Amino acid sequence: MAEPQDAAGARAAFATYRRLVAARIRADWQYRTSFLVFLAAQAVVTGADFAVIAVIFTNVDQLAGWSAVEVAFLYGASGLAFGLGDLFVSPVEFATNHIKAGTFDGFLIRPVGALWQLLGVEFAPRRLGRTLQPAGVLVVVVAVAEVDWGPASVALVPLSVACGTVIYGAIWVVTSSFAFWTVETQEIASSFTYGGNALTDYPIDVLGSWLRRIATFVVPLASVAYLPAVWLFDKPMPFGLPRLAAWTGPVVAVAAALVARGIWGLGIRHYRSTGS
Amino acid sequence: MRLYWEVARTTARRLATYRGATFAGIVTNTVFGFILSYVLLAVYRERPQAGGFDAIDAVTFTFVTQGMLMVVGIFGNREMADRIKTGEVAFDLCRPYDFQGWWAAVAYGRAVFYAWARGIPPFLLGALVFDVRLPASAWTWPAFVAGAALAVGVAFAWGFLLQLSAFWIIDVRGPVQLGWVTAQFAGGTFLPLVLFPDGVERLARALPFASMMQLPVEIFLGKHQGLDLLVVYATQAAWLAALVAAGRLVLARAVRRVVVHGG
Numbered sequence: 001m002a003e004p005q006d007a008a009g010a011r012a013a014f015a016t017y018r019r020l021v022a023a024r025i026r027a028d029w030q031y032r033t034s035f036l037v038f039l040a041a042q043a044v045v046t047g048a049d050f051a052v053i054a055v056i057f058t059n060v061d062q063l064a065g066w067s068a069v070e071v072a073f074l075y076g077a078s079g080l081a082f083g084l085g086d087l088f089v090s091p092v093e094f095a096t097n098h099i100k101a102g103t104f105d106g107f108l109i110r111p112v113g114a115l116w117q118l119l120g121v122e123f124a125p126r127r128l129g130r131t132l133q134p135a136g137v138l139v140v141v142v143a144v145a146e147v148d149w150g151p152a153s154v155a156l157v158p159l160s161v162a163c164g165t166v167i168y169g170a171i172w173v174v175t176s177s178f179a180f181w182t183v184e185t186q187e188i189a190s191s192f193t194y195g196g197n198a199l200t201d202y203p204i205d206v207l208g209s210w211l212r213r214i215a216t217f218v219v220p221l222a223s224v225a226y227l228p229a230v231w232l233f234d235k236p237m238p239f240g241l242p243r244l245a246a247w248t249g250p251v252v253a254v255a256a257a258l259v260a261r262g263i264w265g266l267g268i269r270h271y272r273s274t275g276s
Numbered sequence: 277m278r279l280y281w282e283v284a285r286t287t288a289r290r291l292a293t294y295r296g297a298t299f300a301g302i303v304t305n306t307v308f309g310f311i312l313s314y315v316l317l318a319v320y321r322e323r324p325q326a327g328g329f330d331a332i333d334a335v336t337f338t339f340v341t342q343g344m345l346m347v348v349g350i351f352g353n354r355e356m357a358d359r360i361k362t363g364e365v366a367f368d369l370c371r372p373y374d375f376q377g378w379w380a381a382v383a384y385g386r387a388v389f390y391a392w393a394r395g396i397p398p399f400l401l402g403a404l405v406f407d408v409r410l411p412a413s414a415w416t417w418p419a420f421v422a423g424a425a426l427a428v429g430v431a432f433a434w435g436f437l438l439q440l441s442a443f444w445i446i447d448v449r450g451p452v453q454l455g456w457v458t459a460q461f462a463g464g465t466f467l468p469l470v471l472f473p474d475g476v477e478r479l480a481r482a483l484p485f486a487s488m489m490q491l492p493v494e495i496f497l498g499k500h501q502g503l504d505l506l507v508v509y510a511t512q513a514a515w516l517a518a519l520v521a522a523g524r525l526v527l528a529r530a531v532r533r534v535v536v537h538g539g
Contacts, residue, residue: 031446034445034446034447037447037450037451037454038449038450038453039450040450040454041449041450041451041453042453044454045453045457048457048461048466049466051461052466052467055467055471055472055476056315056467058473059319059322059326059327059471060319060323060326061322062322063315063319063322064318064321182296184294184295184297184300185296185297185299185300186297186300187297187300187301187303187304188304191304191307191308195307198311198312199311202315202318205318206315206317206318207311207314208310208314208405211310
């Protein structure tokens, strides 16, 4: 197992990754109509989530003390982060298929990290469709929200999206690593990924207190959009956290990435080929 | 008839061997049930009678819906489309049984297994944390089962039509996904239709998708009694007949296009 540690190795891994991604984009572009229809389908899927929020706000003026625009911010920021995580990191889910088919061995004998290869080989540009709709909503919300846009608030939005992408990516890697132990329970991953995405569309104030604690401290979903939104819209912090908690995204993201890397590494060491 | 019975039975048995997958699916449905229930409870705290439901109706609706997702198959699948893509469908069409009937038997076999394996556990787990409502009258149970059975048929016939597109296009994933997201949304899977604005709700109820999810779950909640219940069944049966007929028509056209390449 060659996990490149030095700078030159990392550069080589990234160059390989870029080539694989470029190849996938060219490949998908050969079937243009299928690609565009699929892209549109992905956009509609995320659009349905937003339609749910829109329907809810035809019934109520606020949800757990949050206005429509504020919830739309949560949807836009977390949806964009989720979409980017989906685009770049969710290909790791295909680890299950490769482990089942016995083709995972191939990744291990090449001189580039298995994770980079997997993310490149299974990259699918159509997943970009998931980011379009939330990105549009986020732009509109930022334009209309009654926020005092100082330099700090302006910086917080892209920072949160970037950290959210890393956090979702880490969740994908961790849940996909389970496949090294059992290939059957892959659907549990959806509870964390798609479930997490559904959860971050709403203020966690709606949740029961036990689930709110899990989403804040265990699986750090609150860090994706909720805590920054609390700061932007001047809401009360949950659990008496200091207001600075809104800015902990980078720390949480780095921690999540390290945990994901550790668990993936454990999985690789645990891996036993299905043989042939 | 015996053949279709056996197809349904073996489908159920095949699914029963994937215990880990069943367990994982239960966890996922339950997690989504929790999230949606909490969101709906926040709505009902603001407006306790939104859409003629109360908070307990809404939570019950959510967990019954989560249990019915796999029974009805409202996420769709591409088993049949894959056989069309690879050309294996040529063998299927030569065999001495009804092509649509075969896949209907598969759908019902799947539904029976999922009814107890995926339908009941999320509801029970939801009942541990939330107030839910069981049918007040014993007659509601068979009424619900009949409505759910019709829902399985309507959803099957819709999926059959969607997958037939594989005869015309190479990659059916996009159209199939679009077809099912529409069904989920307009069927009340994400949010009960009663919360939709009036015009949108009327439109959704005029489409076949309400018959797949919203209507049977409303039967469970006891919202349809007596003559009203018969109207619900008639609606579902009409959509079932229409979609099955459309499926047969499209299949007949598609079959004329099939070219089997020898090898």
